Amino acid sequence: MDDDLPYTMTLSPASEPIDEFVTKLSGNPVWLEAPQWPVCVRHDRPMAFIGQFRLPGREPRMAYLFMSERCEGSWDPEAGENALIVQPGRLPPFIQTLPGFTGPDGVHGDVHVDLDEVDPKCLKPWESRIMGQPEWLQSEEYPPGAWSFFFQLNESDCTCANFGGGMGYGFLSADKREGRFLWQC
Numbered sequence: 001m002d003d004d005l006p007y008t009m010t011l012s013p014a015s016e017p018i019d020e021f022v023t024k025l026s027g028n029p030v031w032l033e034a035p036q037w038p039v040c041v042r043h044d045r046p047m048a049f050i051g052q053f054r055l056p057g058r059e060p061r062m063a064y065l066f067m068s069e070r071c072e073g074s075w076d077p078e079a080g081e082n083a084l085i086v087q088p089g090r091l092p093p094f095i096q097t098l099p100g101f102t103g104p105d106g107v108h109g110d111v112h113v114d115l116d117e118v119d120p121k122c123l124k125p126w127e128s129r130i131m132g133q134p135e136w137l138q139s140e141e142y143p144p145g146a147w148s149f150f151f152q153l154n155e156s157d158c159t160c161a162n163f164g165g166g167m168g169y170g171f172l173s174a175d176k177r178e179g180r181f182l183w184q185c
Contacts, residue, residue: 006123006132007115011157014110021060023130025051026160027110028103032062032087037101040068041080046098050161050168051111053130053151055086055176062087063150063170063179067161075164077143077171077180084170084179092178108160126167128157136184137167143180147171150179 011025018024021032029035029052038047047066055061066083073079080094091097115130125135130151134140142149150170155163166185172178 005117006120007130008118008123009128009130009153009157010114010116011128012112012114014112016110018110018112021054021062023051023053023113023115025111025113025158026108029064030062031064031102032060035100035102036064036085036087036091036097037103038066038083038085039096039098041094041096042073043068046101046104047081047083048160049103050158051113051153053170055150055172056131061089061176063172065168065170065181067181069162074162075183075185077182082181084181086172086177086179089177089179092180111158111160126154128152128154134169135167138184141169141182141184143171143182146174147180148174148176 019030029049040047047068050065053063064085067074068081074081078094083095134149134152150172153168163183164185168183171180
């Protein structure tokens with residue numbers, strides 16, 4: 001995967017659980033390192049796993065997206081009600097995790113994600129994608145500090161998340177060791 005070119009996401013239900021270091025939605029994460037399942041700061045319970053995203057490069061590096069269910073601040077990138085955890089990487093200071101927790105029972109089935117390189121001029125505005133440039137539903141809204149766009153996920157493509165009918169956006173720090181996530185509707 002090239003760092004500069006956008007890749008569209010084509011989603012399809014997986015026939016069995018995905019246990020590889022690939023981009024996927026739903027199910028349970030395939031941890032690259034020890035599990036780091038985040039906890040909602042408001043309700044002190046495990047967040048819901050939304051998906052995992054492979055970072056560009058030869059060596060496996062992953063970003064794991066989680067969101068609190070039914071929390072009004074889950075759109076805020078630093079409220080502790082969503083988490084984009086990078087492995088190998090570092091946890092944001094506002095995220096707490098459950099040591100050893102690998103996920104709840106009875107989760108939704110995995111969703112396979114095919115990534116297709118596309119000419120930036122041919123992108124559809126609200127298409128789920130990795131890399132390239134974000135297509136904002138509202139005004140441009142990067143997290144506080146220096147962050148690079150990593151992915152956007154249209155809620156209509158992802159039944160395991162609630163972005164208020166909108167779009168979720170993932171970002172990486174300059175050293176690609178920490179993540180942030182926000183959503184707009």
